[in-house]
Amino acid sequence: MQLYAASGPRRTRQVVLDGLLLCWVLVAVWLGAQVQDAAGSVADQVARVDSAGSSLAGGLTQAGDVLDGTPLVGDEVAAPFDSAAGSSTDLAQAGADTAASIETIGRWAGVGTALVLVLLVAPWYLPGRLRFVVTASLVSRYLAGEGDPDLLALRALARQPVGRVVRRVPDAAARWRAGDPEAIRALAAMELRDLGVSPPPPGRPGR
Template sequence: MNTGPTWKLYADTPGRRLAQLLGDLLALGLAVLAIRAGQVVHRRVRELVAPGRELEEAGTRVHDSLATTGAELSGIPGVGDALRQPLDAVAATGGSIASIGRAQQNLMNELATPLALLVALAGLLLVACWVVARARWVRAVREACRMATSQAGVRLLALRALTSRSVDSLTAVHPDPATAWREGDADATAELAEVQLRALGLRAPSWRGRDAT
């Protein structure tokens, strides 16, 4: 018997094939969206550097201006030092403001990439889960197609149906499917194998009642 190609990316049954195709398109769209979202987050966080830069520049201007003025006033005999002290205090405040601005810039620069990666990876993780599930399906279908080309493989497919498919689907094949399989009922075994193939989204081949070759 021959069930066709042993490598399939999509199911034979229309409903499942459509679901897989839509899932692949959704996963692709989500991957693009996750990357774009990461880029947006990175850009927005980097934009927060600007207020810190303005704060640093303002603090630096205050510090430099008052420090210069204080240095000039210190040259006045008798009162120079007294006039300089309050100016130096305010200049120090300006320096502190500049330091805060620099710290904010450093923080935003440090956070931009990690936050962007976190947002992108959150979406890409969902995509990875879908990719893994699809890979498992492809592997299961490839194995089932290979098994369906031999009599021993058909019996193994039937056994897998007995251990994994619903009771209703099994008893629709035979009132006592386990006994029929154990006694080597060719028709029942073939139908049970078909149940397993259909569960994977594959068309069941017309080999009921015939030995696999």
């Protein structure tokens, strides 16, 4: 697999842009983690309400149990404490549920933040980058398998600007039809340079 152009400014540009994309992804992940941590801090504060409510409920229950043993008035005196203990338990449970919900929301908010930031850049850059990797890799494999440069020369005639072809290879079409090895190599080299692939070694005539 060929990830970068063979040489020249295009390779440098690809390396730099890949590095910038990686940095952006790391920043996006960091910001997502910050969002999640912020939500976690809020959840911790809410969890303290849960802890306080549980402690209060335990204390009220103990007090109710003690007063419940008071002769004659035990039940009447203990009843408010038991009721308050139940309310404290409900408060503690609500705090626990809220803290869990905040943690879940914070986790998804962090993931969503990172994903949105990455998607702001990735669709602009990745399609062209992947297209280069696939095309360059296929062409490199074609040449490594003794592929005929004639096909690349034909591709150059079809894709390259006419003015550029005429300047570099006079009578390019006629010479290609005649199987001129020099013209075929020159046309193939033009196309390979545009694709970012190293030209084949000399001595492979084409047809």
